Amino acid sequence: MARIEEYIPIVGQPIIDDLKLLAERLKGKVIQNINSTSVGGGVAEILHRIVPLLKELGVDARWDLIKGGEQFFEATKKFHNALHGMPVEISQKDFDIFLDTNRSNAEEVNIYGDVVFIHDPQPAALIRKKKENKWVWRCHIDVSEPNQKVWGFLRGFIDGYDAAVFSAPAFSQRLPIRQFLISPSIDPLSDKNKELPQEAIDSVLIKYGIPKDKPIITQISRFDRLKDPLGVIEVYKQVKRYSDCRLILAGGGASDDPESAEVLSEVKETAKDDPDIHILLLPQNDIEINALQRASTIILQKSIREGFGLTVAEALWKAKPVVASHVGGIPLQITHKYSGLLCHSTEGASFAVKQLLNSPDYAHRLGESGREHIKNNFLITRHLRDYMLLFLSLYHPEDIVYL
């Protein structure tokens, strides 16, 4: 795990100095994070990095878990999908299980934080234990068009918090409490993003039989219809008529997810036996993902829907020109024509890819601007800063705070 000083060569000493100044202002406050799992998923991944770094800065940050059985997680998975706006059947039994589990957790979990930082809906009902301390609900999901039954149910708890945090402006709702915008981040020192020697990149290409003879267009994402892999193949076909290139479609896919297997087989069927299309079902191997991104000429992210779409930040951090859909948190990462190209259709994406292949200088400039934009706005150091400002804001209701 990287130490805070290791970020200095990337973001500069003054940024780290600012973090230390903020941490001093939080002396004596205990920040208690609570979520439902310590492994798997983006929330656990970010807490594994943020909590130790906050501690190193001198903030007393801690992390506790709630417990839940199979039925509880089935119910909260339904909640999750419903909050994303997907059609889901939710019964009274699901709400009852949620309430029962939160009730038993309320008895077992020791609440000791000056700031209690609750992540996602699973532990949201713990708010009933609120006393004089401050409570923040961190929503990691896209709730721009939530199922009203579930959202209404959760509102009964959320409204009791001191503040809520969302990842993108479109996810915010009109609430009676303060709500803040804090985007997720990438860690430039993680296996997925750290610098790689050319030999390491080449060895991954060799392993998967990908020659370096033509420009490579890549989309990294799991095999999921919302990531539109068939649309990506169509983009490749439209581009290929004019510019010779290769396509890499790489990502994980859970073997127990029947839909993922179905999508993968549709993708293979659509690709037929085109030798320039490389479909890679990768196990969770961050270094290989990193190498494939670095080996690419252009990165695509042609999603139909995205929570935030951090694969875009990962690609931009590697100074790659990116063509991506105007959905979810992607427009926060790409300002059209400044730090990448945004599109709304397959044809638009094809046009943008062709344009970039034919204008390497422009593509290079977009990639460089993109890297700077990520450096200034989407690295873990900014995330640490925002979290500390969030905790401080709980004690300062004004718009200009003198610390």
Place this chain on the structure above:
Amino acid sequence: MSESIKAKEPFIFYTRLHLSELTGLRASTLGQLLELIKEVNGSCIYHHTHRFLQQHQHLSPEPPNDFAYWVTDVLGEDELGERLASIDAIQFTTIRSLREKIAATIEKYLNDNPLAKVRFSREGEEFHFIKSVSFVLPTNYAAYDLKDFIDILSRITIDSIYYHIFEARLRLEKNTNDFSNWIETSIGDEKLAREISKLDPYTFTLEGLRNKVIKIVKRRVPD
């Protein structure tokens, strides 16, 4: 020359960090945008006219204004976008007056172009009003003369430069920027103070602004 002049009071460098607060307010037409511009908190107007400066600090100067960007790129109203982008922000010493100018610009355009009233943004591309919460805190840097000042200015964060140039003048309504104020009152170099306050900081990137101010002050402090 001012190089030997010790300041009456040291210049304490502050930094300003900001957190974005969501309001849940959104507009999908020019009419809605106008209504909300008139009624939202001044910290929202400040956020949308200054966010670009900090988030896109590496870019060559671009319209530092979310309203102009949205009107042009989402609604396709290029002419209004240009009018909003070219509002001379440095001429306004209060958020209130800047807000009035933005509102009047949109209002006039809507009167002259009634068809603009019926344009809607696509779903998912609405304008979301966000408020800027500023946290101001002193750094460990203090300048006792112009030489110190240049030295610190060359390595302080751009957040600090931003605070002393933009936030102090407009949001805290100090009339001029902090650097000019200190140079005039503590160093006593009125001409140098005026040279800095004459800059239009909205047409620089923050790094460009840092270099420009250093260059101007350096002329007063020979090696």
